[in-house]
Amino acid sequence: MKNIYKYVIILLVLTFVVPTESQAQCKNFAKKVCKLKLLPFVHDGIYNATILSEGETAELFKTFYSGQEYRISICGAEELPPVQFQVLDADRNVLYDNMNEDYSPSWDFKLEASQQLIISIQVLTSDELNDDILSGCVSVLVGFMNVEDSFDQY
Amino acid sequence: MNVKLLNIKSIFGVAFFSLALLLTGCDSETNTENVEDAIEDLIEEDDELGNDFSKSKQVFYSLPSPIETAMLMKRAGAKYNEDYLNSIDKLSDYSTTKSMSLNLGVYSADLSFSSMFDQSQASIKYLAATKKMAEALGILNAVDKSTIKRMESNVNNRDSLMEIISETFMNSNSFLKENDRAEVAAMILLGGWIEGLYVATQIAKTTSSNKELVERIVDQRLSLNTLASLLGEYKDDENIAELITELSSIQAVFDKIEVSSSKIEVVSSSDSKVTTLKTSTKTTITDEIFEELCDKVETFRNNIVK
Numbered sequence: 092m093k094n095i096y097k098y099v100i101i102l103l104v105l106t107f108v109v110p111t112e113s114q115a116q117c118k119n120f121a122k123k124v125c126k127l128k129l130l131p132f133v134h135d136g137i138y139n140a141t142i143l144s145e146g147e148t149a150e151l152f153k154t155f156y157s158g159q160e161y162r163i164s165i166c167g168a169e170e171l172p173p174v175q176f177q178v179l180d181a182d183r184n185v186l187y188d189n190m191n192e193d194y195s196p197s198w199d200f201k202l203e204a205s206q207q208l209i210i211s212i213q214v215l216t217s218d219e220l221n222d223d224i225l226s227g228c229v230s231v232l233v234g235f236m237n238v239e240d241s242f243d244q245y
Numbered sequence: 246m247n248v249k250l251l252n253i254k255s256i257f258g259v260a261f262f263s264l265a266l267l268l269t270g271c272d273s274e275t276n277t278e279n280v281e282d283a284i285e286d287l288i289e290e291d292d293e294l295g296n297d298f299s300k301s302k303q304v305f306y307s308l309p310s311p312i313e314t315a316m317l318m319k320r321a322g323a324k325y326n327e328d329y330l331n332s333i334d335k336l337s338d339y340s341t342t343k344s345m346s347l348n349l350g351v352y353s354a355d356l357s358f359s360s361m362f363d364q365s366q367a368s369i370k371y372l373a374a375t376k377k378m379a380e381a382l383g384i385l386n387a388v389d390k391s392t393i394k395r396m397e398s399n400v401n402n403r404d405s406l407m408e409i410i411s412e413t414f415m416n417s418n419s420f421l422k423e424n425d426r427a428e429v430a431a432m433i434l435l436g437g438w439i440e441g442l443y444v445a446t447q448i449a450k451t452t453s454s455n456k457e458l459v460e461r462i463v464d465q466r467l468s469l470n471t472l473a474s475l476l477g478e479y480k481d482d483e484n485i486a487e488l489i490t491e492l493s494s495i496q497a498v499f500d501k502i503e504v505s506s507s508k509i510e511v512v513s514s515s516d517s518k519v520t521t522l523k524t525s526t527k528t529t530i531t532d533e534i535f536e537e538l539c540d541k542v543e544t545f546r547n548n549i550v551k
Contacts, residue, residue, distance in 0.1 A: 118423070133312070133407065135307075135309070135310045135312065135313045136310035136311075136312050136313070136410070137307045137308070137310055138422075139305045139307060141303055143303075147302075147303075148302045148303075149302065149303040149304070149305065150302065150303070150304050150305070151304075151305040151306075151307055152304070152305070152306050152307065152471050152474065153306075153307040153308075153471065154308075154309065154464065154467040154468045154471060156309075156317055156461070156464060157460075157464075158320070159317070159320075160519060180509050184508075184509070186509060186511050186522060187511070187520065198520070199518055199519045199520070200519060200520040200521065200522060201519055201520075201521055201522070202521075202522045202524075203521065203522065203523050203524055203525070204506060204524045204525065204526035205460075205464040205467060205526075206467070206509070206522065206524070207467045207470060207471065231305070233307065235313060235316070237316060237407070
């Protein structure tokens, strides 16, 4: 009977603690590893990170402002296959696809007019034969160049 | 979002199934059929999970953070005026989750604004106000005590302070999401967004050459769409439902602004690694519509900080 309680406790721990722990690790991963890749751009302070498995997708909707230089940085856990990311306009036309740049993890750009853009990411499927579906943390961070006085001042 | 649910659901499935096996194991001979049924149920559920898995897509809505808004305003020619910021004397008036969340966003925007304009004394005040609101909401633990100390000792160093505010904002946001308080995170973002818009409209109203600033204000129609989508995810929450209704009056004014845009052309530069998204946008906003927008924003913001 004691053993049963032991198993029940282990199962409860697995059920409730492990997912929270994974998310916490995901946050630390974004903070300690991914944020550095934004430099010299200043992180906008918004945390977008989650656990994705092979083949899964996520999308981020964000407004980008004219005259501002931005860096989008995608960062996936080491164990994951490459992460493809596309930047789409509001009509879902593809403006950038990192597949054309050997899955580059970042893209620097600026806009002539403010736009709402969609950053679409997908964890590619591993080529290796594996019984397990790989999963891990993926973060999408946005940084802006803190250059003052680039507009005409009045 | 779906994926998180799936993970929990599958762990529950395994936990439940294992528990069923353990319990039925005590009386295995009489319960063989039950175990078989449980296995069949689990297989059926797995098929269902497989379908969900292929369809799942997580969606994030990212609003401009207070830091980004403050920087955009400064670059657009805004001048600092503390009269437009929320008084810290009202701190003790905020006691509900809704008012504390919204005003944490408001004070975060005021902190970003004052530090962007190198206003050390004001930064210290707003730092104290955000700390108090965060403490009352139970999210101060999301911020290391050492971070607060770093903030206090870097209050005269704008770049360091902006970096620390950014980091703190990131930690609070993720802490709330991880602790199933995403609606609180959404209200903080809304508070920060409306305060930035309010300060911008107040400055624009009192500045004669305000073209760049008005353009930035009009740009907020895009963020408002994002904000509406974000709040829509929590519309079952009573506080959020109220805010959605109130925000619709601002949305209605933004809808009156005429905007026409050309298709985006992607131009890569050979000498720099920065791509330019070329497009022309024509915006027409009459003085009457601008006035109306300023009024609606002021009413909404004053309701929050009262």
